[in-house]
Amino acid sequence: MSEDIYGEGPLKIYWRNPLHSDRRIVVCENPDIDEAVNRLNEAFSEKRVVIVVGSCWVDYRGRASSKLEPGERIVIVKEDGAVLVHRSKGYEPINWQPSGCILQVFKEEDNLVIKAVKRTPHEVVTMFFDRIHFLSTFKLVDEGEFSLYASEEDMQRAILAEPSLIEDGFKPIDYERKVKPGFVDVYGIDRDGRIVVVEIKRRTAGKEAVLQLAKYVETLRRSLGREVRGILAAPEISRDARQLLLSLGLDFRRVDPKKCSELLRRKEERRIVDFFYHP
Amino acid sequence: MSEDIYGEGPLKIYWRNPLHSDRRIVVCENPDIDEAVNRLNEAFSEKRVVIVVGSCWVDYRGRASSKLEPGERIVIVKEDGAVLVHRSKGYEPINWQPSGCILQVFKEEDNLVIKAVKRTPHEVVTMFFDRIHFLSTFKLVDEGEFSLYASEEDMQRAILAEPSLIEDGFKPIDYERKVKPGFVDVYGIDRDGRIVVVEIKRRTAGKEAVLQLAKYVETLRRSLGREVRGILAAPEISRDARQLLLSLGLDFRRVDPKKCSELLRRKEERRIVDFFYHP
DNA sequence: CGTGCCAGGTGCCAT
DNA sequence: ATGGCACTTGGCACG
Structure with a gap:
């Protein structure tokens, strides 16, 4: 029976049973404070993930400080010590610890007290529970890969792979080139041999982006003397960014992050096809 | 017995019992897909908060796109439709929907499929579960107030209440004053009658902050002609922000957000004391 | 360690 | 809806 714990079968849930120290999921409904303390101590020492649902209040002291008055919330403690206090609404946790x-x-x-302390900067989140509706601890097996497409990095790689996305005749020389403080996204020469600095933004560019580009252009103009x-x-x-851009004598080129990502995928496919089917 | 559901006593947990439609906490261990679909449908229609722990993979398409390969994760769906997919580590959800x-x-x-669709921008997160270890749905009662101290707003209020934090003789005239595009944090005159623009930052100010301040100063200088x-x-x-600041003829004043927050607290206490004990 | 910069940033409030 | 901006921003990469 206990062999199932190690097998590939459905996960077993052990109910208030402290005998199986490596059971994967523990669930307690309405535990008393002492039982919760025991469960949490064992979970933290074994680096298990914890979910607590209950009535709590929370203090935070660190870079800022905050006070959360009593109410029912979800608290998650992850195996790396990340802590999240979630209310019933909203994307963001109301309190947390990275x-x-x-x-x-x-x-x-x-009361049950969970204290999460971090240094540099020194920050403390303290959670006080006077009632725990529900407590679960478990190990998550998760080796799944995560891939994000159409990020700014994809745009950069696509431009390097297909420089005509910027303009015909553009030849990249370098990327992430250090300039003063900061990095030029892509650096190259145009069809007339002029130095070109490309600043990439994955969403609507504002004046900030224009100023960033202007700064790099200015710095390079001075240091290269050309x-x-x-x-x-x-x-x-954006409208006023375009105005500023023009007044500074800079150019805009429409580049779509998704098309960049698709271009990369096609290139990658072709690479694989070439690899397998090349004569 | 069912009266307890409405009472103030400890919350009851009903186990695979569909009869109590307003029970506050439902917990299922290892439910089959059909049961999970039923539970989730009822939870979404009643705007209950949902926690699912299980083996899943996730697709996201929207501003960008992403793919998360199979693994065990925690999924939370809140009563306002916010969705969080959390892995075993880290502060941030790996996928989400606001x-x-x-x-x-x-x-x-x-497979159990949960699809979360948002418009403007159009974004879709699709979660596929092939095994559910654990599913819980509930209502959270949470009216607790949240207070944050030592925020930038505290600094602003403290400077308005105690202008000598900026310099002796400084007199605030306005705050959040609209300038071209943007807002001046605090606006006033110094001991010599000169117009002063104050830009507040709650942490180490970088060049961005200096440029922001310079923009306001420049705009006002032009529009006021003085x-x-x-x-x-x-x-x-920061070091180069200071350099930039000096080169632009701007000033820096060290102001600590925590001290601002304490100052406000003291002022508030005094106000209360005055109110109760004034002769 | 600080400094810079991106993020599917989110959230709040303004016009 | 768009714009401007703070956030305990978090996270990464680099000096």
Whole structure:
């Protein structure tokens, strides 16, 4: 029976059963404070993921500080020590601690206290529970790969692979080139041999992007002592950014992140086809 | 017995029991796909909060697109439709949907499919589960107030309440004053009657902050046709931001967000004392 | 470690 | 809807 725990079959749920130390899922409904303390201590020491649903209040002290008055929330503690306090609405946690914090759990005046401490910067999140509706701890097996497409990095790679996305005759020389402080996304020469700086934005470019580009162009113009063109590559440009761009003598080139991602995929497919079917 | 559901006593957990339509917490371990579909449909229609732990893969298409290969994760769906897919590590969800999206749940090829669709921009997150270890749905009662201290807003209020934080003789006239595009944090006159623009940052100010301040100063200088001073108020300023600041003839004033928050608290206490004990 | 910069940023509030 | 901006922004890459 206990062999199933290690097998590939459906996960077993053990109910208030402390005997199987490597069981994968533990669920307690309405545990008392002492039981919760025990469960959490064992979960933290075994780096298990924890979900607590209950009535709590939360203090935070660190770069800023905050106070959350009592209410029912979901608290998640991950195996790397990341802590999330979620209310019933919204994308963002109301309180949190990024990964790498140290966890303590104890009972104090009939409340369950979970303390999450991080240093540099020194920050403390303290959660007080006076009632726990539900507590679950488990190990998640997750080796699945995550791939994101149509990011700014995809745009950069696509431009390097297919420079005509910027303009005909454009030849990239370098990318992520350090300039003063900051990095030029792509750096190259145009069909007339002029130096070109390309600033890439994956969404509508604002004035900030234009100023960033202008800064690089100006810095390079001075250090090289010759003409430098600046091209802003983005799917869209805001009205006043366009105005500023023109007044600074810079260019805009419409580049769509999704098309970049598709272009890369096609190139990759062709590479694979070439590899397998080349005569 | 069913009266307890409405009472103030500990929440009841009903196990695979579809009869109590307003029970507050439902927990299913290892439900089959059909049961999960039913539970989720009822949860979404009743705007219950949902936690699913199981083996899933996730597709996202929208501003960008992403693919998450199979693995065990925690999925949370909140009562406003916010969706979070969390892996075993890290502060951030690996996939998500902000609040306000439309949810569908169905069975497809023996998998549970949860689809979360949002418009403007059109984005779709689709989660496929081939095994559900654990599913819980519930209503969270949460009216607790949240207060954040030592935010930029606290700094602004503190400077308005105690202008000497900027410099002796400084007199604020306005705040959040609209300038061209943008808002001046605090606007006033110094001891010599010169116009002063204050830009506040709650953490180390970088060049961006300096440029922001310079923009306001320049705009006001032109529109008023007279000298305008610019003061950057922040707990710290980065090295090259300081250099830039000096080259632009702007000033820096060290202001600590926590001290601002304490100052406000003291002022508030005094206000209350005055109110109760004034002769 | 600080500094710079991206993010599917999100959220809040303004016109 | 768009714009401007703060955020305990988090995260990464680099000096």
